[in-house]
Amino acid sequence: MVKKQYHNRVGICFKPMQVYCTLMIATLVGMTLLHFFWKNADDIKTVHEQTELSQKTLAQNHADPRKSTFQGEKIVHLDLKGAPPKITYYHKLFPLLAKLGASGILIEYEDMFPYMGELENITALNSYTLEDIAIINKLAQDNNLRIIPLIPTFGHLEFILKLSEYKDYREVMAYPQVICPIHRDTLKLIKNMVIQIVKSHPNIDSIHIGADEVYYLGICSGCTEYMSKNNISKNALFLMHVKNVVDMINTLFPKLKILMWDDQFRSLSEKEMKMINFDIEPVVWKYTKDVYDELGPSLWGSYKKVFSKIWTASAFKGATASNAFVSKVTHYLQNHRSWMSVMEEFKHQLNFQGIIITGWQRYDHFAVLCELLPVGIPTLAMSLRLLQGYDDSPLSPPMEVAKILQCEQPYGLIGLFFGSPKCSFPGGDILEYVLHLEQLIQEYDIIMEDSRVKGWMNDYSVAHVYSSPSYVDSATSSLSRMKTDLEQIDSGITIAMADVYDEYTINEWKETYIKPLKRKIKKIWDIRKLLLERDTWPRRPLKHDEN
Numbered sequence: 322m323v324k325k326q327y328h329n330r331v332g333i334c335f336k337p338m339q340v341y342c343t344l345m346i347a348t349l350v351g352m353t354l355l356h357f358f359w360k361n362a363d364d365i366k367t368v369h370e371q372t373e374l375s376q377k378t379l380a381q382n383h384a385d386p387r388k389s390t391f392q393g394e395k396i397v398h399l400d401l402k403g404a405p406p407k408i409t410y411y412h413k414l415f416p417l418l419a420k421l422g423a424s425g426i427l428i429e430y431e432d433m434f435p436y437m438g439e440l441e442n443i444t445a446l447n448s449y450t451l452e453d454i455a456i457i458n459k460l461a462q463d464n465n466l467r468i469i470p471l472i473p474t475f476g477h478l479e480f481i482l483k484l485s486e487y488k489d490y491r492e493v494m495a496y497p498q499v500i501c502p503i504h505r506d507t508l509k510l511i512k513n514m515v516i517q518i519v520k521s522h523p524n525i526d527s528i529h530i531g532a533d534e535v536y537y538l539g540i541c542s543g544c545t546e547y548m549s550k551n552n553i554s555k556n557a558l559f560l561m562h563v564k565n566v567v568d569m570i571n572t573l574f575p576k577l578k579i580l581m582w583d584d585q586f587r588s589l590s591e592k593e594m595k596m597i598n599f600d601i602e603p604v605v606w607k608y609t610k611d612v613y614d615e616l617g618p619s620l621w622g623s624y625k626k627v628f629s630k631i632w633t634a635s636a637f638k639g640a641t642a643s644n645a646f647v648s649k650v651t652h653y654l655q656n657h658r659s660w661m662s663v664m665e666e667f668k669h670q671l672n673f674q675g676i677i678i679t680g681w682q683r684y685d686h687f688a689v690l691c692e693l694l695p696v697g698i699p700t701l702a703m704s705l706r707l708l709q710g711y712d713d714s715p716l717s718p719p720m721e722v723a724k725i726l727q728c729e730q731p732y733g734l735i736g737l738f739f740g741s742p743k744c745s746f747p748g749g750d751i752l753e754y755v756l757h758l759e760q761l762i763q764e765y766d767i768i769m770e771d772s773r774v775k776g777w778m779n780d781y782s783v784a785h786v787y788s789s790p791s792y793v794d795s796a797t798s799s800l801s802r803m804k805t806d807l808e809q810i811d812s813g814i815t816i817a818m819a820d821v822y823d824e825y826t827i828n829e830w831k832e833t834y835i836k837p838l839k840r841k842i843k844k845i846w847d848i849r850k851l852l853l854e855r856d857t858w859p860r861r862p863l864k865h866d867e868n
């Protein structure tokens with residue numbers, strides 16, 4: 322019932338932007354028609370030129386509308402350090418990912434893995450079980466998705482180093498992020514994690530050992546002493562630890578290929594690069610719009626001398642703001658276009674194995690949740706389509722993606738100003754409520770920027786209960802409806818999220834994104850009530866408030 326009312330309200334365009342929106346749609350329809358005629362004109366030209374083209378070329382053109390096809394792996398990152406989906410969701414998610422063109426999953430359990438024995442205490446209280454992981458393995462296999470587990474082995478070990486029993490392992494005592502590479506039990510701890518995770522995934526052929534963002538290196542007294550005694554740099558200490566981890570994995574599981582993030586390699590000197598004498602496949606990650614410029618051309622020249630195989634990593638969510646709850650579609654699509662052109666340019670010099678499409682759920686273990694997985698699925702779908710070589714016109718709605726995701730309103734996939742896309746893919750209703758929440762936040766911000774609020778609902782106005790009722794009333798007249806809308810979003814998303822997430826995730830997400838807006842709306846609502854209650858006012862000057 323609630324959901325039905327909500328859908329009726331949303332319509333094609335959100336209310337405050339209807340005029341703008343109508344103009345935009347008219348413009349787009351116009352452009353699409355122009356595009357159509359232009360395309361047809363092109364077809365007519367093609368007919369005239371047919372005699373000059375061989376039949377074979379024509380057949381090739383019609384067989385595949387893709388501009389260029391990226392042949393490597395297309396691995397989707399599942400970041401479980403926040404909002405881990407219920408196992409039942411994987412039954413729906415994996416077939417969808419396969420249909421969208423993914424070839425595998427990079428699964429980052431963090432504390433969601435059911436560690437046993439000595440490691441039992443690092444496991445989250447709502448972790449998966451080994452039976453759950455067996456189901457994930459089976460579902461991945463059924464959908465032809467290869468699994469690559471990601472195990473952090475240097476930086477981003479917050480989930481372990483935060484605990485009192487692992488305090489000693491920290492490189493910097495005050496910051497539980499990076500593990501000390503020369504602590505006597507560091508390798509034993511990593512070995513134990515690797516063994517448990519690899520054994521729970523009997524069919525894997527690769528693992529990813531993280532090793533990104535090692536912000537604190539060679540700082541503790543043990544490391545500084547070690548570096549000076551052996552006359553080595555911080556970078557050499559980094560490489561020594563990675564080599565130890567790689568050697569350990571090679572001994573235990575000789576058939577496993579080992580991937581790791583590349584960012585620590587970027588600052589290595591030529592001499593230090595030559596010290597990489599272990600078999601690793603670096604994953605070059607960049608989530609910005611212009612990958613080429615930001616990484617710089619010299620990186621590729623240096624990598625091709627050292628690495629026989631290389632991976633890249635883009636993003637479909639969780640890479641524009643630590644507290645984003647809606648994915649910036651254009652940003653992420655541009656990131657993928659940029660990666661496509663970099664890989665095209667360097668494909669003859671480097672052996673690209675595939676791309677990992679990351680979907681971060683938190684910036685780190687301590688950060689708040691960013692975009693939920695179902696919220697990022699349209700962006701993921703459009704990114705995978707780009708990677709398959711379909712460069713759809715940015716002026717037209719992505720009809721093929723809309724079809725797979727069962728969206729009633731394909732224009733909504735391009736951006737919020739076209740309204741919500743109304744998709745029926747698993748979790749699509751979460752996306753609808755999230756977009757409605759974003760609209761409410763925008764409405765609230767517009768009210769707070771209103772001159773009537775700034776001039777007649779100021780702290781001074783409140784302290785003296787002294788304001789003009791007509792301005793207070795008109796500036797905040799939509800608050801009552803907004804309160805009702807927010808209640809509907811709250812109850813609706815609670816039900817929608819229950820299909821995908823456990824109660825802990827639902828509560829955390831609502832506390833992060835719904836509660837603050839409720840609090841803010843209540844505050845301005847209370848001010849409105851207070852200022853409207855008065856019907857006579859004292860003579861000026863008003864009494865000075867000494868507090």
Ligand SMILES: [Zn+2]
Pocket residue numbers: 491492500501502503504539540541542543544545
């Ligand atoms: Zn240390």
